[in-house]
Amino acid sequence: MSLQAVLDKVDENLPQALDRLFELLSIDSISTDPAYKASCLKAANWLVDDLTSMGFEAARHDTPGHPMVVAHHMSDPDKPHVMFYGHYDVQPVDPLELWHRPPFEPAIDDTPNGKVIRARGAADDKGQVMTFLEACRVLKQTTGTLPINVSIFFEGEEESGSPSLIPFMQANTELLKADMALVCDTGMWDKNTPTISTMLRGMVGEEITITGPSLDLHSGMYGGPAMNPIRVLTRIISDLHDDNGRITLPGFYDGVEELTDEVRAQWQSLEHDDDAFLQSVGLSEAAGEKGYSVLEQIWARPTCDVNGISGGYSGEGFKTVLPSIAQAKISFRLVGTQDPAKIQQDFYRHVEERLPVDCTVSYKTKDGSPATVMPVDAPAFKKAQQALTTEWEKEAIYAGCGGSIPVVGHIKDILGMDSLLVGFMLDDDAIHSPNEKYSLRSYHKGIRSWVRILDALAAD
């Protein structure tokens, strides 16, 4: 059976591949909210059943959080062995009123840029996960086996800090070990340029709660003498940046390296359209560190952002309350060799230096992870690059990635494997936002891309 025949079968079976993806997308597996625990379980079971039906040995592994799914298809001991990682959980959907259709009722929408699959998780990460499974399915159906040995590892807590991931990996190194990992949770440079992500930013995430008075107070009776925790919190946040957009924690930039001239030149050759990138989200100026390009700000510079803030009365109308507590979720994106543990401690010190006598603070930590840089000269990277270039008829590039994929660091630390990050998301997929979508072309050519990559990795 020729590779072309397998690819033809992908084209022919696309409607069925979409039906399966829609089934998975209709499960509201929001991992961060305990109310959706049963849905996460349902998604895990769905994947176990699907993998089993394809001839994998698949099992659900329960954890204190949401289950893991692990599956194996060992084709030939002389062939390479890859472990594919993905996640079946999705982000919350609020603000729900901004969605044009229910987020868990997937549908194909016609847009000026072509057909898209619309649903929460369409791109991040269910659509991407299914590109790989559908590639395996067609290979298996048409050739009776897979060209290399494949393990599958899905978690259901990626969008909520992956609390069970490290313990599970540590306890199951033999189950998960392979020659290298494949990860499909990243995007393309643009809709025509296939991309292998080779630099990932790390992350420190902290939820802080400032408590002032022991109860909510009336600002008429207490306004003045009573400490307002919102004011304390806004000072803490405001002081995290200077006027040049640099983060003020002492030593924060230790381990952040300037780009080499070579890398800078390569990135400049990409001719990133800064204006279009910003305009697509209603902005006109890069708001990050002064003196760095948009690409550098996203791929090569650390950041600090507030992902949520709350305190006092936020409903309709006005309430002259002095609140007892104020909260914020704050995250740092890390690059180079920045140390998450040191930055966490420096952040705590920053907070505590600004804490008045009558306020207390508590923290809730979202696991931190350092940044990662991949070995782009390894043969597998070259093979994958060539396979992608052939499929998309355009040179596949090595790119940075502004996001954090902590699992990549854990795969390296715990399992000793490098990860090949290939993904088909586009910048306007609105992942984590209302009306998330995944290009139908990404889904279709994503499946074809994995067929070609698996085939290429089998070659000597």
Added chain:
Amino acid sequence: MSLQAVLDKVDENLPQALDRLFELLSIDSISTDPAYKASCLKAANWLVDDLTSMGFEAARHDTPGHPMVVAHHMSDPDKPHVMFYGHYDVQPVDPLELWHRPPFEPAIDDTPNGKVIRARGAADDKGQVMTFLEACRVLKQTTGTLPINVSIFFEGEEESGSPSLIPFMQANTELLKADMALVCDTGMWDKNTPTISTMLRGMVGEEITITGPSLDLHSGMYGGPAMNPIRVLTRIISDLHDDNGRITLPGFYDGVEELTDEVRAQWQSLEHDDDAFLQSVGLSEAAGEKGYSVLEQIWARPTCDVNGISGGYSGEGFKTVLPSIAQAKISFRLVGTQDPAKIQQDFYRHVEERLPVDCTVSYKTKDGSPATVMPVDAPAFKKAQQALTTEWEKEAIYAGCGGSIPVVGHIKDILGMDSLLVGFMLDDDAIHSPNEKYSLRSYHKGIRSWVRILDALAAD
């Protein structure tokens, strides 16, 4: 019929007076939330019916918002004529989980400080309103009439900025006009010291919304170049105060007068227990302007506070979103002759000076009002002070008041009347907070106090 006989009747009828208050308290008339519109209407109707049953000519007057209730009992054209103002609407009840019983199921609770009436609105303002109505009821029942001419004016929007108040007053000056106003929406110095409030802080309230990107973004893809509106908002708020707790708007303190030595001495003689006041709400230090006592900070100094803030993801867990919008509700308490319109404009300028190129701002104004100072030497004030002193067996004091009661300014400006502010709330009544209560003693002696005040005002 002697005054004593009327007072005895108050004591005898207290259980029925409580039943009526409980009926009113069980109506969830939250004016700021449109979902409770029918409840506000129900409360207004209840008052019309109750006043009618007492022999008042009472009517509901509908407005674009919640209805007004106006009633008259004209006893004798040769006697003085007072207009009693109160409000039947209440604050929202969130956070509901902190209430020990449902907020609209009133009950008597035994506490270490005596029996209390527990419900949203028990103190602010339904309990206080009913002290006056019950006084009128007993006077009417026992003497067949009222000692002076009484008009009643209730609104249902006091807790939501009173949007209909000024237009209604302007359109109904003849209906509302009297010799002076009585207002029962303030508190006592302490549980034994009856109090006439003679200085009220004014208010400027603004809800501001900062918009950055046109949609919520993923901080992995946009963190760095994308402007985060929460960061902008925290800078705006943080910059409103300097390190001494003073407000930084230029000219903000124009019209704020230092206390005269005489007033300062009088306030010092009250021996306010700053420590107990702060400790009762979990604080140890006055957090307002450095160099001023707690009483001065509440009664005689202006403030700026944040009553609510929101933006991004505030649910369980973590979401690495860069939000499109961030909002805050900010209020200034004014004293002396500070000009609300000027302060509003200065605040707008403060915001706009800190607005980066890619952010926009919108405002929603809660009506502003200047501070008020009362004519304490007028005979009616002396009569009321004597009546209160007799009832409570302790000298009634003239005090400041940290809160804003905008209607008092409107009564002066539109109807040309001064207001006598007498109220029986205590500092720990938790108005605007969970578990609001009103001391049963306040209710009982409040009714008796109004009987004495109405009787005293009838005397030459």
